[in-house]
Amino acid sequence: xxxxxxxWTRDTNAARSRAADLEEENAKLRAELVAARAGDDRTxxxxxxxxAGSAFTRDYERVPARVIAKSEPAWYERSRIDVGTSDGVxxxxxxxxxxxxxxxxxxxxxxARSGSADVTYITDPQSRVGAIVVGAGNQPGIxxxxxxxxxxxxxxxxxxxxxxxxxxxxxxxxxxxLPSVYPPDLQIGQVTGVGSQETDIEQSIQVTPFVDTRxxxxxxxxxxxxxxxxxxxxx
Numbered sequence: 001x002x003x004x005x006x007x008w009t010r011d012t013n014a015a016r017s018r019a020a021d022l023e024e025e026n027a028k029l030r031a032e033l034v035a036a037r038a039g040d041d042r043t044x045x046x047x048x049x050x051x052a053g054s055a056f057t058r059d060y061e062r063v064p065a066r067v068i069a070k071s072e073p074a075w076y077e078r079s080r081i082d083v084g085t086s087d088g089v090x091x092x093x094x095x096x097x098x099x100x101x102x103x104x105x106x107x108x109x110x111x112a113r114s115g116s117a118d119v120t121y122i123t124d125p126q127s128r129v130g131a132i133v134v135g136a137g138n139q140p141g142i143x144x145x146x147x148x149x150x151x152x153x154x155x156x157x158x159x160x161x162x163x164x165x166x167x168x169x170x171x172x173x174x175x176x177x178l179p180s181v182y183p184p185d186l187q188i189g190q191v192t193g194v195g196s197q198e199t200d201i202e203q204s205i206q207v208t209p210f211v212d213t214r215x216x217x218x219x220x221x222x223x224x225x226x227x228x229x230x231x232x233x234x235x
Contacts, residue, residue, distance in 0.1 A: 059183065059229040060094075060222035063087050067216050068116070075214040076123040076149045078110075081221065086114045088223030092181040092233040095119050097211045097219045104187040104210035105129070105170060106219060117221065121213045122188065123149045130173040130180050131188060133205070136162045140171050141205070143188065149212060151189060153205040158196045160203065166191045168207050181232050 065081035083089050093109040107127070111118040122129055122143065129143040131153060141156040156162060168191060172184030193206030224230045 059224070059226045061088055061225045063089055063221045063223050065089075065117075065219050065221050067219065074124075076145070077121060078124060079107075079119050079121070079213075079216065081117050081119055081219060082115070083221055084113045084115050084117045087221075088225075089117050089221045090224065090233055092235065093117070093224065094182050094186070094222045095219050096186065096222065097216055099187065099210040102187060103220065104189070105182065106209075106211050106213055106216065108181060109221060119219070119221075123151065123209065123213055128174075129182060129188070130171040131168050132171045133160070133162050133191060134167045134169055136160045136166060140173060143168070143207065146206075149209065149214065151207040151209060153191075153207055154202065156203050156205060158200055158203050162191060162194050162203055162205055164191050164194060179232060181235060183229070183232065 063083050065083040067079045068082050069080040071078040081095075089109060089112055091109055091112050093112075094105060095107045095109060096103040097106045105122060107119045107121040107124075109117045110120045120127060123145045125145050127143075127145055131141055131143040132138050133141075133153070133156065136156070137160055139156050139160040141153040143151050143153050146152050151168075153168060168188045170180065170182040170184055170186040170188060172180055172182070174180045187210060189207045189209040191205060192208045193204075195204045196202070222229075224233050
């Protein structure tokens with residue numbers, strides 16, 4: 001029995017190790033897929049932004065933060081983090097979190113003090129984010145929250161080639177086609193539903209965010225570090 005128990009433990013540990021290796025490999029493959037698909041609609045210069053790469057190093061200082069309070073019972077709406085203006089974080093600083101294949105947008109700072117800041121998530125009913133579907137011709141849309149932490153992308157024409165499984169990223173514009181507080185090409189989520197009626201001129205697009213804000217404990221606030229980023233934060 002002792003020998004059998006040892007063998008079972010060894011086999012279990014080996015299986016867990018293989019599962020961890022596969023999960024890491026899948027994350028890398030998805031990051032490569034996002035970059036490849038982004039290349040269809042982007043120039044080479046912006047291709048790497050989908051995984052929060054060099055563009056964020058250039059325009060923003062990444063400020064790691066812990067979530068110290070959450071809105072109750074609406075876990076999808078707001079939280080408070082333990083960094084603030086003394087760390088360079090200001091109102092309209094985008095907030096990202098780890099996701100498979102890199103980082104994904106989770107919200108924006110809507111109030112900032114010396115040692116803390118309030119974050120409104122993109123899954124808050126009042127949130128609006130200009131976004132596009134990668135591989136669907138750069139058609140602009142406005143991302144809004146629905147129920148249970150899901151999102152919908154509105155304003156995309158019916159004839160746009162949107163399919164389930166495509167990635168949704170920030171478009172770099174606001175609802176009035178003005179510059180957005182969010183830099184372009186930051187991952188948000190994945191299309192999980194597409195539909196329209198014969199009389200519709202726009203598609204109904206459901207988007208599942210890459211990050212579940214209910215379980216967030218750590219995030220990264222993007223503190224403006226370049227004149228371009230400062231202008232974005234100023235609206």
